[in-house]
Amino acid sequence: MNILKDEPYGTTKGFLLSSAAWMVAGSLAGFIGAVEMVAPELLGNIPWIAFGRIRQIHTNLVMFGFVGSALVGAAHYLVPTLLRTPLHSERIGKASLWSWNLAITAGVVTLSLGYTQNREYAELIWPIDIGVLIVLALVFYNFLQTLRRRKENLLYVSIWYIVGSFVFTFFTYFFGNAVWNPETGSIIGIPDAVLAWFYGHNIIAFFFTTLAVAVAYYIIPIVARTPLYSHTLSLIGFWTILIMYSHIGTHHIIQAPVQTWLKVIAVTGSIGMLIPVLTVLVNLWLTMRGRLGNIHADVAGKFVFAGSVWYLLTCLQGPLQSLPSVQRLTHFTNWVVGHAHMGILGFAGMTALGGVYFILPRVTGRSLYSARLADIQYWLILIGMTGFFVVLTTAGLIQGNGWLNGEVVYRILPEIHLYMVLRASLGILIAGGAIIGLYNIFMSLYGPKGETS
Amino acid sequence: MFYIGWISLTASGILVGILVFLWALKTEQFSDQGRARYLPLRDDFPMAQAQNPSKATGEVYALLFVIAIGLAAMATTVILTLMSLGG
Ligand code: HEM
Ligand code: HEM
Numbered sequence: 001m002n003i004l005k006d007e008p009y010g011t012t013k014g015f016l017l018s019s020a021a022w023m024v025a026g027s028l029a030g031f032i033g034a035v036e037m038v039a040p041e042l043l044g045n046i047p048w049i050a051f052g053r054i055r056q057i058h059t060n061l062v063m064f065g066f067v068g069s070a071l072v073g074a075a076h077y078l079v080p081t082l083l084r085t086p087l088h089s090e091r092i093g094k095a096s097l098w099s100w101n102l103a104i105t106a107g108v109v110t111l112s113l114g115y116t117q118n119r120e121y122a123e124l125i126w127p128i129d130i131g132v133l134i135v136l137a138l139v140f141y142n143f144l145q146t147l148r149r150r151k152e153n154l155l156y157v158s159i160w161y162i163v164g165s166f167v168f169t170f171f172t173y174f175f176g177n178a179v180w181n182p183e184t185g186s187i188i189g190i191p192d193a194v195l196a197w198f199y200g201h202n203i204i205a206f207f208f209t210t211l212a213v214a215v216a217y218y219i220i221p222i223v224a225r226t227p228l229y230s231h232t233l234s235l236i237g238f239w240t241i242l243i244m245y246s247h248i249g250t251h252h253i254i255q256a257p258v259q260t261w262l263k264v265i266a267v268t269g270s271i272g273m274l275i276p277v278l279t280v281l282v283n284l285w286l287t288m289r290g291r292l293g294n295i296h297a298d299v300a301g302k303f304v305f306a307g308s309v310w311y312l313l314t315c316l317q318g319p320l321q322s323l324p325s326v327q328r329l330t331h332f333t334n335w336v337v338g339h340a341h342m343g344i345l346g347f348a349g350m351t352a353l354g355g356v357y358f359i360l361p362r363v364t365g366r367s368l369y370s371a372r373l374a375d376i377q378y379w380l381i382l383i384g385m386t387g388f389f390v391v392l393t394t395a396g397l398i399q400g401n402g403w404l405n406g407e408v409v410y411r412i413l414p415e416i417h418l419y420m421v422l423r424a425s426l427g428i429l430i431a432g433g434a435i436i437g438l439y440n441i442f443m444s445l446y447g448p449k450g451e452t453s
Numbered sequence: 454m455f456y457i458g459w460i461s462l463t464a465s466g467i468l469v470g471i472l473v474f475l476w477a478l479k480t481e482q483f484s485d486q487g488r489a490r491y492l493p494l495r496d497d498f499p500m501a502q503a504q505n506p507s508k509a510t511g512e513v514y515a516l517l518f519v520i521a522i523g524l525a526a527m528a529t530t531v532i533l534t535l536m537s538l539g540g
Contacts, residue, residue, distance in 0.1 A: 082492060155482055156492040167469065175462060194459060218493050223500065227490035235483070242470045247463040259456065293503035296510040309516045313523035320527055326534045335530070362498050371501075378512075386519050393526045397533055404537045 015073025335396025
């Protein structure tokens, strides 16, 4: 078997299938973590799934495995298509695909064995960090070469976002993981907190957000069957996100003794973020105006539209929770976990799934195995995500309010127990959706010819 | 003095941005915005067509409901914040 086989869109197909598989594994890991919060003793004290480890396995799997693979796979379709030029090298693409999956697998194994650098979203140990950096460099090189040979000189906004994402993610990952300190992957003291959240924030901004926005900008005009409302506006959004988003990571540590001027920059920048966010949303929504029926006739359009709604809510919440007085209430509570799921699953994840279902028929040349199963997955995730949001926000407000009133943790925990039970139950919907998705995506790639969508 | 590092990191990000912006100007990326809007539309893969393209479907109402819940949650948060400030 030739794992670097040169076949049209082979890289994209590989990434899409990987995403589906990691979504199953990642949601199940999340589910285990949720069960441990309901009944800490239930699963015994198996070290490799102890909460501290399974949480990191969950976040790495769902973020880099599920959402990351889908978005990188989509980028491998969008770049050649929009540049009207075949991908520079499918073999390099395949090499990045396998290295990416190897890095994620190694990540799960090492995290479960307790090898971690313990900085959020930067937990993976040094050798794996190097693997991730190599993948990012390979992908960037492949895109750059494709760009240089492009037949379409004009770059559509999605291309700007994709290329920008890989440049910024490489640097964010390199500096954020302090790769020059292999032992710890960190520097020390407060400077490290600032660096860690420079990283934690920028990886969300310049990997998940920008790639998801690229996918949305591509799919919406096609599904709505109309040109983008304004390309100029889309570019304004791109350049403002570049300027606004890169230096506000300190809003994650407003409660820590960090220099005040850094906090001021972070809070003002967070509010300023409304500009790039609204340019994207206004542009997309004006493109679909009067065409919502068309958007929802197509399962991919549906996922992307729901993603845009979650983007709105996440980014209204974001500036709100960056305000120090609000954060006194919400920080360190489940409120933030609600925001995180809304951003990564609701916005980036649903948009990524839209990308998957849009691209699959185009790279296989036949319709989806089942549009109906994709539709069921849509509802499971939408309902599950909405439930997560309500439950986690409520639990978070109970925690924050109680603590501000001087109540101690052990009295608050029983009060939020019910919400932890609800969260675990809702997780079944999302995990179920993931399993259905994997089946559908696998069958669309390798199964018999399916129904027409 | 760690923030020298932070400032150089942020500044180098912005610098890269400016350089690419200049490249974009040079290669006339901002000149033909009217055509750029149409670039995705070369996709001609057959797609399902709604009978009435402008009709809002059940999904739209479900999402409006989601927005309403989201706004209500944020309003509650603001109220609790204000109460905690007052007390
Ligand atoms: C498949 C899509 C999912 C994505 C993209 C996702 C994403 C995330 C992210 C980003 C975090 C970190 C939150 C933070 O640090 O604030 C997180 C934590 C968590 N997630 Fe998920 N998640 C997904 C599904 C699930 C499912 C199905 C469950 C099961 C109930 C779940 C349960 C959890 C738990 C228990 C935590 C830890 C929260 C804590 O430490 O308090 N997630 N998830
Ligand atoms: C206008 C845009 C946004 C702003 C201003 C913003 C702001 C914030 C702030 C202030 C926090 C820290 C909360 C705390 O710890 O108390 C946070 C956490 C988080 N945000 Fe956002 N956010 C925005 C958009 C997004 C988007 C689009 C995503 C996902 C793609 C996202 C994902 C996350 C995640 C995963 C966390 C949890 C980090 C952790 O583990 O503590 N955010 N956000």
